[in-house]
Amino acid sequence: MYTPHTERDIAQMLEAIGAASLEDLVKVPDAVKIREQLDIVPALAESDIVRRFEHFAKKNTGVSCVSFLGAGAYRHYAPPAIAALAMRGEFLTAYTPYQAEVSQGYLQAIYEWQTYICLLTGLDIANASVYDGATALAEAAIMSINANGRKKILVSRAIHPNYRAVLKTYCDGLDVTIDELPVAEDGTTDLSGIAARVAGKEYAAVAVQSPNFFGNVDTPDSQAQNAIRESGTVLIGVVAEALSLAALQTPASWGAEIVAGEAQSFGVAQAYGGPYVGFIASSKEHMRRIPGRLVGKTGDVHGNEAYVLTLQAREQHIRRERATSNICTNQAHCALIATIYLALMGKTGLRDAASANLKRSRELATRVSSVPGCTLQFDAPFFNEIVVNVHRPAREVLAELQKRGILGGVDLGRFYPEYADCILMAATELTSAADIETLAATLQEVVHDTVRV
Amino acid sequence: MTRFASDHTASPLIFEQGQDGRANRYVDEGAPLTDYLPKDVLRGHLPLPDNSELAVVRHFTRLSQRTFGIDVGFYPLGSCTMKYNPRVNDAMASLPALRDLHPYTPDELSQGALQIMWELERTFCSLFGMAAFSLNPSAGAHAELAALLIAKAYFKDRGETQRDKVIVPDTAHGTNPASAAMCGFKVISLKSDERGRVSVDELKKVLGPDTAVCMMTNPNTLGLFEDHIHEITQAVHEAGGLMYYDGANANALMGNARPGDMGFDLMHLNTHKTFTIPHGGGGAGHGPVGVAAHLVDFLPTPYVRSRKKTNGAAHADRAPSDQLEFWLDFDRPKSIGPMRSFWSNFAHCVRALAYIYANGAEGLTKVSQLAVLNANYIRVKVRDFLDTPYDEICRHEFVASAQELKKETGVRALDIAKALLDRGFMAPTMYFPLIVPECLMIEPTETESKETLDEFIGALREIVQAAKSDPEAIMAAPQYTVVGRLDETKAARQPDLRWRPATA
Structure with a gap:
């Protein structure tokens, strides 16, 4: 129970309070009493808890497979120094740093995180984090709605399907409509008709993701950027693979006013989907619309440099129903992990990691496309993911690979009926040449054996 | 008089410390990026510092020493439930097969993870008297939003779209009205009576055919049990509205009373409060949203389901859940949809379940x-x-x-x-x-x-x-x-x- 009370303590405290028993303290009216026996697992000693969870762990056989899964959650190298630092109790067991005088360390770390995100995205300001990439997109959409008062959002179909689904959940609440931009032949967003679509000034924002869900670099050209900007529409750049920011043109350079991203790649464990860490960066003009915490640098009464939570007039605990967002608890500890990761890697380490991702994914593309019956679906420049067309239901091919201990990637048919023969495959710096060879050899066997239906 | 250790040296910003040529070699030196991509898609300068590992370790160690957590001292922050965070929970969340599992791992290869989520969900249902919980939302406010979206979808499904008012007592957490506004609801603030409680008479005055939800926490933020809760939930139900329980204060009644028995239709938990998940300086949190039977279809996706194993031999020494197999159910036509990128803050499900195992029903009570x-x-x-x-x-x-x-x-x-x-x-x-x-x-x-x-x-x-x-x-x-x-x-x-x- 982790409670230190002795029987004597309890007796003395009850006496001080003037209560007869512990049960007396928590009494509720008869009408709302518990009506049934609680059905809860029996209490275990700590050593047995460990045994129980080791039992659960053994049933996650997927972790020992050769894996090419990506699609918004990536396996990257995380130096052990991250956990050693981030798991320090002072960080781990702190609350939101409301009392700045005893939270300077954490506040400084968040200020450093905000800076890293600005430097990586090329934008002016960044918040202390949001839940994840998908909610970052939803919050960015709300920022754009608050900026220009329009009630429609235009999103690329090449944005992560889960992000689009979450955006829809949020937009349903706000009675905001979502329209979609199609995917062109080369696997990037078809922006050919963008000028006409935004000319009516009905869209609050246009959102594109780069690298997009298919792994392709997907940025609007200057003509599209101009059309979007001139119509007063906010261009939202989405980043689901943050490591790409170390290599690719910054979202600011391709016109994004707001960037909504996911930083799981920066040392945060895959953990079956969470917790991860979303970020929002924006140009200065959106500063007072940005959701969540912001840390600012200021001084104290003695003239020392110091950090503090600031611009709180945007937030729910002050503004209640007129706040920019309802977010309170965010992802501070994951942001801390990412900050430590970025500090350890530095620009050299990040470039090297990006280079290794480019290298391995190209090896993967070359090797897999040499397998008879497998072709690359798209030919746009890509970061670390590729779409492989296996010319039969991807679902069946993946099931066969799985029987042979390989997680070959994500079945695109799950999200795009038109790509039901396609597999989304990721390769990172942790993918070995042997992994790629195993996949290719097995794929050859499987694609050959899978009877076309 | 004890004092907070005040002599912890400041550390300059990490950006002011680096030197070029001081990189750590965590991955092999890579070829120039132009070997792989055309120059026009590549960024030029990457203006980040290179620091030695020791410099980074000292920097963050110093920052930690300038930070106050539960591990440092008593943390009586009201409404935040800053209780001890047992270390075994973190150790279990760090087991490689739990920590490194990819969210798109097929269900049959993620049975351990799904079992953890299923056991946690079943426990919450019993402990709080709800029909089902979704482990999807990321924090309390996120779960409030999910709950109000559920209410909105429910009324839409029933053709009662005129219900656009959410009633919030003046003692409520700030997230309550903010969440209501994010669903397009209008907020009615309810003044507390002289006993610091919701007045049933005042409540009845604002109830009507436009009432959607009444959001309450019990005990309220004054720490007082709303002793008329039964009359309150009855009145709201009679008006056709739903009762929402803000679980921020669940540590006050866990095992001794249940929101379900009080008549609440919707609720959330701040697992990072009641179930000892470290707050981490402001998250990551974890905000399961629970519902009564009539709202189960509207829960966010995915939902963890179970069925009896088809070929599993029964082991006498195993828990009942070991006789089941589990899957993620995405096919829920009435669902409000997902609230986040992936299924749950799973590492926190691990921590919360480890804590539940350490206590059992009696311990939690x-x-x-x-x-x-x-x-x-x-x-x-x-x-x-x-x-x-x-x-x-x-x-x-x-x-x-x-x-x-x-x-x-x-x-x-x-x-x-x-x-x-x-x-x-x-x-x-x-x-x-x-x-x-x-x-x-x-x-x-x-x-x-x-x-x-x-x-x-x-x-x-x-x-x-x-x-x-x-x-x-x-x-x-x-x-x-x-x-x-x-x-x-x-x-x-x-x-x-x-x-x-x-x-x-």
Whole structure:
């Protein structure tokens, strides 16, 4: 129970309070009493808890497979120094740093995180984090709605399907409509008709993701950027693979006013989907619309440099129903992990990691496309993911690979009926040449054996 | 007088420390990026510092020493339930097969993860009297949003779209009205009665055919049990509305009363409060949303389902859940949809379930009793020298007021809070709930010993005495922390939200 009370303590405290028993303290009216026996697992000693969870762990056989899964959650190298630092109790067991005088360390770390995100995205300001990439997109959409008062959002179909689904959940609440931009032949967003679509000034924002869900670099050209900007529409750049920011043109350079991203790649464990860490960066003009915490640098009464939570007039605990967002608890500890990761890697380490991702994914593309019956679906420049067309239901091919201990990637048919023969495959710096060879050899066997239906 | 260790050296910003050529080699040196991509898609300069691992380790170690957590000292922050975070929970979340599992791993290869989520969900259902929980939302406010979206979808499904009002008592957490606004609901604030509770008569005046949801927390943020809860839920239901339970204060009643039995239709939990998940300086949290039977179809996706194993032999020594197999159900046509990128803050599901295993039903029941014991113990001691405006048996927290002290000495709640920092304690929540002037909201939690409570009470008494003899000293606090009071006006008027490289 982790409670230190002795029987004597309890007796003395009850006496001080003037209560007869512990049960007396928590009494509720008869009408709302518990009506049934609680059905809860029996209490275990700590050593047995460990045994129980080791039992659960053994049933996650997927972790020992050769894996090419990506699609918004990536396996990257995380130096052990991250956990050693981030798991320090002072960080781990702190609350939101409301009392700045005893939270300077954490506040400084968040200020450093905000800076890293600005430097990586090329934008002016960044918040202390949001839940994840998908909610970052939803919050960015709300920022754009608050900026220009329009009630429609235009999103690329090449944005992560889960992000689009979450955006829809949020937009349903706000009675905001979502329209979609199609995917062109080369696997990037078809922006050919963008000028006409935004000319009516009905869209609050246009959102594109780069690298997009298919792994392709997907940025609007200057003509599209101009059309979007001139119509007063906010261009939202989405980043689901943050490591790409170390290599690719910054979202600011391709016109994004707001960037909504996911930083799981920066040392945060895959953990079956969470917790991860979303970020929002924006140009200065959106500063007072940005959701969540912001840390600012200021001084104290003695003239020392110091950090503090600031611009709180945007937030729910002050503004209640007129706040920019309802977010309170965010992802501070994951942001801390990412900050430590970025500090350890530095620009050299990040470039090297990006280079290794480019290298391995190209090896993967070359090797897999040499397998008879497998072709690359798209030919746009890509970061670390590729779409492989296996010319039969991807679902069946993946099931066969799985029987042979390989997680070959994500079945695109799950999200795009038109790509039901396609597999989304990721390769990172942790993918070995042997992994790629195993996949290719097995794929050859499987694609050959899978009877076309 | 104990003091917060104040001699922890500052560390310059990480950006001011680096030197080119000081990189760590975590991955192999890579070929130039232009070997792989055309120049026009590549960025030029990457303006980040290179630091040695030792420099980074020292930097963050120093930052940690300038940070106060539960592990450092008593943290009586009201409504935040800052209880001890058992280390075994983190160790279990770090088991490689739980930590490194990819979210798109097929169900049949993720059975352990799904079993953890299923057991956790079943436990929450029993403990809080709900039909089902979704583990999808990421934090309390996120779960409130999910719950209100569920309510909106439910009324739409029933053709009752005129229900656009959400009733929120004036003692509610700020997230309640903010979440309601994000669903397009109009917020009606309800004034508390002189006993600090929702008045059934006042409530009835605002109920009607436009009532969607009434959001309450019980016990409320004054730490008081809403003893008319049964009448309240009946009245709201009669008006055709739904009752929502804000689970931020669930530590007060876990195992001793259930929102389901009180008539709540929707609720959330802050697993990072009640179930010992470390708050991590502001998240990641975890906000399961629970519903009664009539709302199950509307829960966010995916939902963890189970069926009896088709070929599993029964093992006498295994738990009942070991006879089942599990899957993620995405095919739920009435669902509000997903709230986040992936299924859940799974690492927190692991921590919460480990905590539940450490306690069992009896332990969890005792946890809330001892949380209430600790809060009342402080209350009866503190009322000797501070006002306790609602002076009756409280639940897990209570509010004190420095209003009289301020009149007498000029010393405010804020000053008391800062003086507590000097004495090695985290400050209570201040100026909330809004209805109590000069409010200090104190929540000790059950993991603190009587000795710690006595020390805290002693410090508070000494501060109040000092306020009367030397108010200036208290108003100048904190003196022993790494920095003094902050210039918040400057921070807001001249926002400096990032470091900038010197322009070349």
